[in-house]
Amino acid sequence: MSTTRVGVLGATGAVxxxxxxxxxxxxxxxxxxxxxxxxxxxxxxxxAAKWRVDTPIPESVADMTVVETDPDAVPDDIDLLFSSLPSDIGADVEPEFVEAGYVVSSNSSNGRMDDDIPLTIPEVNADHLGLIEVQRDERGWDGALIKNPNCSTITMVPALAALDEFGLENIHVSTLQAVSGAGYSGVTSMEIIDNVIPHIGGEAEKMETESRKLLGSFDGAGVDLHEADVSASCNRVPTLDGHLENVWADLAADPDPADVVEAFESYPSVDLPSSPDQLIEVFDEPDRPQPRMDRMLGDGMAIATGGVESTADGIQFNCLAHNTMRGAAGASVLNGELLLEEGYL
Incomplete structure (x- = not known):
């Protein structure tokens, strides 16, 4: 089988x-x-890259020449681009690449809530990829632009999707987010060591809006946002990788915790190379999941859950995902695999 030629925009950064x-x-x-x-x-x-990943720099790219982030500089025989650009740069540059005919799977936050841009988790809402046809018709683009959600949003949405059979009504979430989510220079050691920062600019708003789009329904022309209300409080904690979240979900039905565990464990994965065999794993131990111990489940692409308990109006649970794997780079790669599978490349 021939391989698909891909490029990485913003290749020297953390993602x-x-x-x-x-x-x-x-x-x-x-x-x-x-x-x-x-x-x-x-x-x-x-x-060019100050390599910080916990495996050696791949020899296949180490001596590759870096080009400017410009459609005229990138080879035109590239089938798919992965974008990890800062959102302010991505907002200007990504449309230029799409207009030039490139298909872009982007981790950048710009455009996620645009009506005609798919915001996609393949295991949750692969059908939203149909927005690409709307996007091409409305914007006259030859390529396509697809987004993966924020790293905190993607941690809880698969579990919420599994709970939707019980009638999601209100979601409250408090996050404990790793420092790597802010990038290499995002949080200084003086800020975070022996400390917790109870605010991450813009993060709560992303969780509150992106979740409803991801859980919404695609009718062939657009996405109707899910009706559930989402409230988020986002906190930076001194862990390196892995976002841990405490979630309270008010439900129309009254499931037992055992019913919720079954819904989590039976929620299907997808047949794509980067998707784990078991998407949502459930821990019985009351002190799990934990970032250091559980963030690499499913090669960093699984969602870990635990602490499932009944509340007066629904269910409380904890969830965890590796924020730079499942929550960022891995999510973009998975979306790229979906684009290939669905014939968009």
């Missing part, structure tokens, strides 16, 4: 490096282009 790690090797994708800022363009990737 870009995770993308490189996940794509070496990949059974369907071959990295053929790397882009970064003009300061890095012309250098080898080894020279």
């Amino acid at each position: 870009g490096q995770r993308l490189i790690q996940l794509l070496d090797p990949h059974e369907e994708f071959e990295v053929a282009a790397l882009s970064a800022s003009s300061a890095s363009a012309g250098k080898t990737y080894r020279e």
